Amino acid sequence: LQHAEDSWSIAIITVVFSLVILARILFARSGKLPTIRRIAGLNAIDEAVGRATEMGRPILMVPGVGGIGSDPLDTIPTLNAMSIFSYITRIIAKFGTHSIMATADPVVTGVAEDVLRDAYNEAGKPELFSTEDVRFLSDRQFAFASGVAGLVEREKPAANFLIGAFYAESLILAEMGQRVGAIQIAATNQTVQLPFFIATCDYVLIGDEFYAASAYISKNPELLGSIVGQDYCKVFIVAAIILGTVAASLIGSHVGHGEVASLLNGFLNIFKE
Amino acid sequence: VGGAIIFAFTLIPTRRRKPTIALFTFLAGLYYSLEFFLPTHLLSDGTMGNFLTPTLPVAGNVSQSVVAFTYGLGVISLLTVHLKSIGRKREGWGFSAAVIVSFFVMIVAGLCNKYSPNWSPVHGVKASDVFDFLFQGGLTALDSAMFALIAFFIVSASYRAFRIRSVESSLLMGSAVLVMLGQVTLGTAITSGLPSTGIASNFRLENIAQYILLEINTPALRAIIFGIAVGFLATSLRLWLSLERGAYFDQEA
Numbered sequence: 001l002q003h004a005e006d007s008w009s010i011a012i013i014t015v016v017f018s019l020v021i022l023a024r025i026l027f028a029r030s031g032k033l034p035t036i037r038r039i040a041g042l043n044a045i046d047e048a049v050g051r052a053t054e055m056g057r058p059i060l061m062v063p064g065v066g067g068i069g070s071d072p073l074d075t076i077p078t079l080n081a082m083s084i085f086s087y088i089t090r091i092i093a094k095f096g097t098h099s100i101m102a103t104a105d106p107v108v109t110g111v112a113e114d115v116l117r118d119a120y121n122e123a124g125k126p127e128l129f130s131t132e133d134v135r136f137l138s139d140r141q142f143a144f145a146s147g148v149a150g151l152v153e154r155e156k157p158a159a160n161f162l163i164g165a166f167y168a169e170s171l172i173l174a175e176m177g178q179r180v181g182a183i184q185i186a187a188t189n190q191t192v193q194l195p196f197f198i199a200t201c202d203y204v205l206i207g208d209e210f211y212a213a214s215a216y217i218s219k220n221p222e223l224l225g226s227i228v229g230q231d232y233c234k235v236f237i238v239a240a241i242i243l244g245t246v247a248a249s250l251i252g253s254h255v256g257h258g259e260v261a262s263l264l265n266g267f268l269n270i271f272k273e
Numbered sequence: 274v275g276g277a278i279i280f281a282f283t284l285i286p287t288r289r290r291k292p293t294i295a296l297f298t299f300l301a302g303l304y305y306s307l308e309f310f311l312p313t314h315l316l317s318d319g320t321m322g323n324f325l326t327p328t329l330p331v332a333g334n335v336s337q338s339v340v341a342f343t344y345g346l347g348v349i350s351l352l353t354v355h356l357k358s359i360g361r362k363r364e365g366w367g368f369s370a371a372v373i374v375s376f377f378v379m380i381v382a383g384l385c386n387k388y389s390p391n392w393s394p395v396h397g398v399k400a401s402d403v404f405d406f407l408f409q410g411g412l413t414a415l416d417s418a419m420f421a422l423i424a425f426f427i428v429s430a431s432y433r434a435f436r437i438r439s440v441e442s443s444l445l446m447g448s449a450v451l452v453m454l455g456q457v458t459l460g461t462a463i464t465s466g467l468p469s470t471g472i473a474s475n476f477r478l479e480n481i482a483q484y485i486l487l488e489i490n491t492p493a494l495r496a497i498i499f500g501i502a503v504g505f506l507a508t509s510l511r512l513w514l515s516l517e518r519g520a521y522f523d524q525e526a
Contacts, residue, residue, distance in 0.1 A: 003321070004310045011310065014506070021507050025516065069340050072509075080508050083517055106347030107340055132357065136350040140412070142419035154365060168423060175426040178433075189501050191494055199434035207497040211504025214517060222516045226507045233503045 009270045017236075021229030028225025036227060041185050041203035042216050045161075048183045049091045052158035058098040060157035061085050062148060062173060063112065064164025064188065065141050067105035074165045077189040078108060081164035083214040084187070086115050088161060093123030101134045102151055104144040109136040145169035152176040162186040162201070163210075166193045174200035187213065208234075244268060275338025295515035302513040304332065351376070382407050448485050455482020 004011035028034065052059045063081040066074025085101070092099045101116065103109045112134045120129040137147030149172060152160070160177035162170070162184065170186075170193040177184045178200045186197040187205035197204045205213060208230060215223030247264040285293050308325040316322045355369035363369075385392060386404035393399050435446045454460030455478040464477045474480060511517045 003308075003313050003323075005313055005321075017503065017506055018510055021510055069336060076505055076508050076512070079512055079517070103347075103350075106343040106345075106350075109350050110343050110346045113346075131350070132354050134350065135354055136347040139347070140416065142416040143412070146415070146419050150368070168420065171423055171426045171430060172419065175430055178430075189505065191497050191501070194497070195434075196430060199430040208500035208504035211501070211508045223511065226511055226516070230503045230507045233506075234500065237499050237503070 017233045020232050020236075021226050024229030024232065025222045025225040028221040028228070031221075033219075033221055034224050034228045036212065036216050036224065039205065039209050039212070039216055041187065041205045041209070042213055044183070044185055044203045045088055045217075046091060048159035048161075048185060049088070049095055049097060051183055053095040053097045055158045057158035058100055058155050059088075059092055059159045059161070060148075060152065060155070060177070060182070061088065061099060061101040061161045062164070063101070063103060063108055064162075064166045065104040065144055065169060066108075066165030067139075068107040068111060073189070077165040077210070078105075079111075080211060080214065081187070082108075082111055082115050084163050084217070085112070085161070086119050087214070087217045089116050089119035090123050093120045093125045093128055096125065096128065098128075099133060100151065100155065100157070102144075102148050103134060103136050104139055104141070106136060106139070109134055141167065141169055145172040148173050149176045152180055152182070156180045157182050160184045160201075162188075162197065163205075164188065166190055166197075171196040171200065177201075240271060244271060274335045275342065278335065278339060279342055298513060298515060379407060379412075448489075451478065452482045452485055455479045455485075 049059060063078055063085065064074075066078045068075050068078055089099065099116075101112050103112055113131055116134060117126070117129050120126050135147075135151070137151075138144045148169075152173075153176065157177070157180070160174075160182045162173055162177075163186065166173070166186075166188045167190060170188070170190075174184060174186060174197055184201035185203045185205075186201040187210040188194065188197065189210060191207075194204065194206060212227050212230075214220075215227045244267070247267050251261060251264050251268075282290070282293070304325065308323065308329065311323040311325065313321045313323050313326070316326060318327075320326070352373070355372050357363075358369040359366050359373070382400070382404045385394075385400035390401035390404075391399055394403070431449075435442070435449060437443050437446055454463065460482075461477070461479045464479075467473050467477050469477070475484075508517070
């Protein structure tokens with residue numbers, strides 16, 4: 001898909017969804033705050049940081065192996081992870097616990113340093129930040145995994161936050177955390193890696209919970225508004241699935257003929273493109 | 274141009290940096306959106322596009338150049354951590370020494386391989402051979418070893434996941450056994466006596482496994498993907514319009 005002309009239906013649906021989300025953001029600005037259901041993984045952040053503080057062990061944060069700038073499918077989750085790590089770091093700063101962030105991309109390293117520095121500054125504890133706590137290990141997937149495994153073995157973190165774009169290395173990272181008895185909270189946009197995280201982590205943010213996290217923890221009206229907009233879009237998708245199922249069934253059972261059949265086929269083709 | 278952009282950013286006063294980043298983010302997003310949505314026509318190079326399409330490679334190169342500068346940050350981070358570890362003789366400092374030595378040996382080998390592959394530092398051994406030995410024999414082999422670890426981790430992780438502790442884990446265990454048996458010859462042999470057509474064929478293990486994978490697993494996975502896709506769109510919009518509140522768009526932004 002190079003241009004909108006290649007598939008107008010996808011382009012139009014994207015624009016409509018964007019407008020719905022923007023409309024809800026504007027509506028939320030007017031004052032009425034929507035409520036979001038409880039997300040256990042995000043509520044457990046305080047518990048994880050508190051546990052690390054009590055045990056006197058560090059907290060490990062890993063924003064995945066995705067980079068920033070090269071691929072949007074990696075960039076957006078990584079930036080979203082940074083947003084969540086910013087919140088986590090503020091809590092860490094409040095408790096005065098030692099944290100380490102392991103990165104696999106030089107751009108992420110730069111952003112992470114800024115994120116952590118700002119978070120410590122905002123918490124009023126700039127002295128707790130050290131550039132050594134943001135460690136660029138390697139941009140090669142398994143060299144990075146081995147670096148994190150070594151880090152976990154040496155530092156024995158009490159809490160692991162695996163949030164971002166993860167691929168085949170996910171299980172290595174999560175299993176190593178499991179072995180040292182760390183409480184683990186994971187979130188990723190990679191559905192293939194979700195089962196590995198579910199098997200090894202204490203809490204996992206599934207699907208759009210990952211993208212709702214920053215709204216959930218910040219309670220920012222604009223972000224909460226965008227979550228409501230997302231839900232409207234999902235209602236549209238569910239409605240399209242139901243109507244599509246009915247249309248395909250009618251065509252399959254030869255109930256619809258002539259104009260009705262072409263109308264039903266036209267409707268289905270919108271989503272087939 | 275990439276270098277000029279980075280230099281220009283360093284001249285911006287700190288308090289104006291966040292609005293400047295927000296402006297550039299918006300303009301970059303607008304550029305790519307317009308390039309995607311504007312009507313196309315046949316361009317002089319024979320491809321379809323609009324007036325922005327020919328500028329895409331330039332924008333891509335500038336972006337790559339800016340990213341290339343950040344590699345220095347990665348190298349500085351790596352060297353700082355490990356050189357301090359060696360200097361302070363921290364526990365395991367030998368590993369840090371190995372990292373530093375490997376880092377510089379690989380740089381030298383890579384440069385020799387790139388610019389003088391036939392140079393022979395030792396009699397009969399070319400620079401390209403040294404590089405291949407280090408890259409294929411060292412790095413790739415170590416990568417493969419790490420990848421192979423996953424197989425063992427899968428066993429320990431699945432042992433925990435499949436332990437029957439609740440109704441959900443029992444269902445997981447049951448369906449996992451059926452799917453695994455349905456994928457292997459030994460498993461399919463168990464129900465090979467059942468007819469391959471008709472209602473009874475539904476009870477053949479390979480068909481049960483396929484049913485679980487295609488009719489239960491796939492729809493659930495697609496539902497998650499729909500949620501992720503919409504969330505991705507919303508997050509992209511929030512980032513484009515600099516609405517995301519993180520540390521890099523902190524509360525005062």
